[in-house]
Each structure stands twice: as structure tokens, then as C-alpha cells.
Amino acid sequence: MLLEKRQIYNFSLVALGDFNPKIIQPFWLANKGLIGEKEAEDANIELIHSELVKYSLTWVDIQIQQNRFELKSSQEPYFESIRDLFIGIFSKLQETPMKSFGINHIMHFSARDEQEMFNIGNNLAPLNNWDMLNNPRVLNLEIVENKRSDGFDGKIRVKIQPSDLLIGSNMGFSISINDHYSFQEKNQTTDNVLKLISSQWKSSFNSAQEIINKLEEKLFRL
């Protein structure tokens, strides 16, 4: 049922480490064979600065700061291309120190009406515990899996809140899943990070789907 209600699936790969934003410009990507030349020419550049680079191609938004690297897309056909681009970039920048990365799945689901929205919130956090407040409502709920069940260092964070994209008569709620991997060694080798992303890619999507499936039983309980 939830899959039918899903209207929007946004995805991002975020890495924390030490980056040099100015290197990773569209023409550098084209020069390395990671995007086409026309794509580089048509890139929508917002900012190019040594501390912050921000631009987008037709299928991905790229934002790089000195400590944070982010690729995101709202179009499912390109999620695997985001992974390819990430791996391609850091295969070329082998000495980049990275301390963690996150695979983010942010899905927006439509709700039938306000009553359904209320029921979802109430099922997540029973509102009769909040009867000291007048007309309490759940604004957002975030739960963290503090120790990953797959043995890797990191956490999984799940956040549910009203959707800021599905509003008005087309109201809805969003479920954001942050699949976060951190490294015990201060700076993991780039090769190991890329191997981890490659190996965990499918399971990240499968886990996200499993979380959604399990939540479905709970969210729509009467």
C-alpha cells in the first residue's frame, strides 16, 4: 500500500572528509570521462569558490564544501549513476581522506486526508501520552539504530514528518532514512570507502525498502 502512495523518492550520497571543492567542476568531470562534454557545457552553475562549489546537471545536484561532499537527485533513473559518479570522482582523487558517508533515501507519500495524517502520528507516538497539551500533534519523529545490525560502524536514522513537498489538498508525509557508515580509522583509504559503497549499495536500498514495509504495518494500524 505504501508503495502505491509514494509520490517522490529523493536520494543522496553524502561524504564527510577533506575535499578541495574547486577541483570538481563540470569540465574536470568531462575531462576525466565522467560526464559528457555537452553536459559540462550545459551545467547550471550556482557557485564556484574554493570553499564551496554548487552546480547541477540535468540529473544530479552537486554540492561540495571543504568538509562535505554531496550528490543528490530526485529522479530514480539516475540513482545508480550517482553512485557511478561518486566512485568515478574518488577513483581519480585517490588520496582524499574520508571519515564517513551516508546513503540517504527520502520518500514522500500521499495521505488520504487529515484524519489519516493524524492516525499516522498517533500510531507512531500515542498522543494520549500528551494530554497535558491542547490538541497535540506529532511534528516529527526520529529513531536511530545505534549499532548497525550488519556489523559496520555507523547508524541508521529514520525520520518521519509531514511532507514539505506534498502540501495542501495533496498532503502527505515523508520518511527519511539516513544509512550512515563511519570509519574507526581517522581517515579510511579511498579504495576501501568505494568498495564499501559498491558492496553496500544494493543492501542499502533493500534495507530502506524493508523499513518502509515494516513501518507500513505500524503506520496504518487503526
Place this chain on the structure above:
Amino acid sequence: MSEETVIKDHWALDFPMTEHSDKNEYVSFIEDVVSGDLKLINDKNSDILIFDQSDSRKNDFEFELFAIPEYSKTFAIQKRKYTAKTQKWIGYVIDIKENSFIAHLEELNDSTTYEIGEFDKFEILPDDLPLLSIGSTFYWSIGYLTNNSQRKKESTIKFRRLGNLSVEDFDRIKDKADNLFESINWEK
């Protein structure tokens, strides 16, 4: 400095800047511009402002240009496209005909049996056409695309670009190959 890899706000709430979680960095950026450490390297009336390090601390600009409401035009919320009910495959080209190509396809959600499909060459973007050859791999997706409140069925072919090999890559791989060769006791 944030240790989180989570996306803090949704796209719509990335901007305007006053609500942006990284606003401190933008504030310091403004200060750099005002102080002259950064200079504008394109037309200040452009929609997009591009900055670089200044040679001197001299500052030509009026502060008002960088008042928040004006500045935030540079970070306008982009119109986004959304997809739903997407089916995805990864394919590789096994035959090329005059106007079409045949591919071996594996569904990303079901990698058991594979399929064979034929595609029109015209579906490939001109920028990607040089990538079409036997063995080249691509992603193929079909589903619904919502753009500017319009929803329609769409098919997308994106050829994979995995980067050119550098001299360092070549050397590294050659070393690995030599190591493999030398460490096996081959028949003479």
C-alpha cells in the same frame, strides 16, 4: 562542523538562507566578499554570481547587493522533476543494427533471469551516441515523470560513464598483473 551525513532539510527548505543549516558558512562567505577577500569575476547583474580570491582587499561593491533577500536569488529553488513507479534495468549492447541496438538486460530488482530488448538509436542523447558500441553498458528506466505539475510515462536510457584510465591507473593495474603472473607457478 556537522558530523552527520543526513540531508538536514528537504530541497525546498535548503533555501532561503536564513533557514539553511549551513548558513554560518554563507555568512562568512558574505563577510569575505565585503572585506574584499573575494572578488566577483562575472557581471554583478547576472543571475549567477561567480567569485574567486581577490588579489587585494579592495572592495568595489555596495553591501546592499549582498543583503539576504537579494543574495538569495542566487540560490533559487530549482524546479525539480520527480519520478514514481520506476522500473530499472542495467543492460549491455550485444548487437547494433542500422537504426536500433539489441541489449542483454538485467532488472535491478530481480537479477535472476535476464531479458533481451531492442531499442531505437534515436532514444540515445547525441552526447551519448559515441558511447554506443558492442559491450557498452547503460541504465534503462521506465516510469512516471512529474515535471511542472505534468505527469507522463517516460523511458530513460543513460549510458554509463566510468572515467578514463589515467597513467597512474595503468601503472597500478600493470603492477597487479605482473604480481599475478609472477606469483603463479606456470607450466613451461
Place this chain on the structure above:
Amino acid sequence: MELDFPKKYQAEITLIGTGGGYGECVVAHLGNNNWIIVDSCINPETKAPLALEYLSKLNVDLKKDVKLVLCTHWHDDHIKGISIILKECTNASFAMLRINDIKKFCLFLSFDNNKELIVSQNVSTSEFYKVLEIIKERNIQPQFASCDRILYSNRLDEICDIEVISLSPSDFSIMNFDREITNLLKEFSLSNKKIVPELPNSKSVVLLLKLGTHCALLGADLEVHIDDRIGWLSILNNSQSIRKKSSYFKISHHGSENGYHRRIWDEIIGNSPVATLTPWNISTKLPTIKMLQKYCVHTDKLYMTSPVVNSKPKKRSWDEMKMIEKLGYKLTEVKYNKGIIRSRINLSDNNAIWETLLLDSAFHVNAEFQPLGQ
């Protein structure tokens, strides 16, 4: 169906097919618990090697009793899962087609495997690379298969001698393969493309199993070539190992016209042998009816692991099917259809004949067909 273990002096040749799109393999018992595995294919649903699945059902001690694992071709489609097999079969030696410029071949494999990091779908030789890593780890010496090379031999008590002899590739094919590697390096390795193998197949390893007084010929994928220095004509003209006609023939290259030559049947295959083959069910369909009818003239014991089928779309939800249809695409599924042809013969009896058991989708072709001219 419960499978029984072959008797001590019983040879067995089992051909496992997957329906024509997922490879084939042969498992053979050479008497006294000595097994060999030729090539590998996997169940696309479980990803498990079918040879190991079969041997495990018989409770074969994989660590001890598999003596030889052979790879007739380097491309993954022929040997999917072979690295898992070699890993399990710790007592097995490994044989592969002869390569002259091994260093260049290692370079070719390393370049191809460099793609593994990005996504493994692009790697066409990953199985072979993993096999070499196991060989390196175990410090064993791989054997090279070429014309008239004994890869395995054993005396079965006082009963008979057993030999596994490769009849191909020829010296000229091996030379051509070196050139092919150079081209493959240029064309595929330095890019990120997946290697689509070159045809026709002239490098495939044909095996002659000498089982006492009986002989069996495993034709792999070898084809007939105009140039008689390669392919089947090279074997017919040059091999010194064939002293007796074979009573079992695993027909090469899915029974295609390219895999057929009258001389094979006249000169090195006996009358009415057990003949087995696997289909090819991708864009072209093999064997054709014409070829099946031809084979039916040569033998009344022709068996196929599964039939050639019409390609159909994959089963999916109505929504998904409608979407594909509305966008104007036609996808055909390459179906997985396992079939097993198990043939056994008594090695202590010079006049014994093969007894064949058909499992899963395997069937007796002659029962479905009238030979040409009848």
C-alpha cells in the same frame, strides 16, 4: 527423485543444461570415486553452481574426490561459479586452454577486473581472475589443455586405465588467441565496456575420455572452420590420441551447423552412440529442426537437456507489463530450464552399453522426431 551413487567400476557422464542462456557443465565419474568437472553454470535464482548442487545430492566428498576442474573457455558465461567449485574442491587440479603469452593474459584479466570496483556487471572475466587467485593461494600449477595432452590418468584397480585427454585447441588456435587478447586489450580493457566474446569458437577445449575399452567425446563449443588448422578439422587431421571411436558424444556448440561435420560422425564416433546436447535459446535458436533431424539419422539415442522454446516476456505485474507495452518495448525473457542427462557404463564389461537417465526438462529427441528420409 533420489539419485543413486555410481558403482565403483561405473563411469558416469552427466550433462547439466540450463535452458540455453545460462551455460552448461559436465560432471564425470571416472570410477572409484574419482570425479572431474568440466565448465560451470549456475542456477540464476540461487546463484549456486549446478555441478556442486548435483554432486552434493550424491554426497560426493568435494574436498577429496574431485580430481580435476577444467575450464574450456575463459569467458564468464561458460564458467560462472567455477571459482566457487575450485574453492570447494581443494584436492582438484585445474586445467585451462593453453595460452602462450601468459603475462599479457594476466594483464588482460587485471584490466578487466579493475572494473569490479565500479560495478561487477561490467567484468567479463571475474571468474577466471578468482580462479587464478585461488591457484596462487594454493600454490598449485595449472595445466594447459592443447592438442593430445593428457590432463588426468589413473589405473582403476586391475580393471582398466582411465585417461582424460584434451584434443584442442590447436597450436594455430593458440597463436590466434594471443592476437585476440591484444585486440581485446585495446578494444575492451582500456574502456569500461563488457566483453562480448568473438565468434566462431575455435579455442574451446574438446575432451576425450578413455574409459578402459570405452571412449567418450565431450565437444564443448568447438566449431568447424574453413581453415583446417583450427576447430574440428584440426582434430580430425592431426590428433594422435583417437584410437577408437567414441560411444558417447556430447555434441558441440548446441548442435549448430557450425559444430557439425560428417567426418566427426564417420571417423571418430561409433554407430548409434549416446549423443547429448544443450540448446541455445537467446536471439538465435539452436539446434534447428534440420540439424536435429540430421543427428537423428546418426543415432537413435539423441538426448537434449531441454527443448528450444519460443521466447516470451517475463512474468511481471499487470501495471509493469502495461507500462512496457505502452512505451512500445518488447522484451523477451531468457528462461532458466534445468535439464540433466546422466549416462553410465560398466567399465568392467567391454561390451557394456550406456544407460541413460533423464531428469528435469531433459528429453529423448528421437521419440519426438522422425529422421530425415523416413
